Amino acid sequence: IIRNNFEKTSKISDEGIKFLKRCKNLERLNITYSRKFREYFHLHIAMNLRNLKYLCVRECPLQEDLTIFIQGCPHLEEVDMSGDSWVTPNCLVGLSKHPNIKIYRLGHFGHGDTQCEESLQ
Numbered sequence: 001i002i003r004n005n006f007e008k009t010s011k012i013s014d015e016g017i018k019f020l021k022r023c024k025n026l027e028r029l030n031i032t033y034s035r036k037f038r039e040y041f042h043l044h045i046a047m048n049l050r051n052l053k054y055l056c057v058r059e060c061p062l063q064e065d066l067t068i069f070i071q072g073c074p075h076l077e078e079v080d081m082s083g084d085s086w087v088t089p090n091c092l093v094g095l096s097k098h099p100n101i102k103i104y105r106l107g108h109f110g111h112g113d114t115q116c117e118e119s120l121q
Helices: 014-022 041-048 068-072 089-096 113-120
Strands: 003-006 028-031 054-056 078-081 103-106
Touching: 014 041, 041 068, 068 089
Parallel strands: 003 028, 028 054, 054 078, 078 103
Antiparallel strands: none
């Protein structure tokens, strides 16, 4: 088992996630506060981290459809997208189809933290 915890890693991007492909036995991945993920982060995880059971992307804005995790990460049981994650409906619907998810933590849904105050008024 290899366990990594990348906190306050605002510079980790899709390109950086690609280098995890050598960690075939990785079961837990924690990346907190990265603002550099774009459209390939979930593809790199699904294609390379088949044994992943726990994924924490707390405070990382995510808007991609995560349906690919059903095939790519069949053992995934827990996902943490809490904090200022700005999760979109597309992302949530895709993840909700995963049959093995037991624990899911959700942060900002459908908006970022800067829009939170506006939504409350």
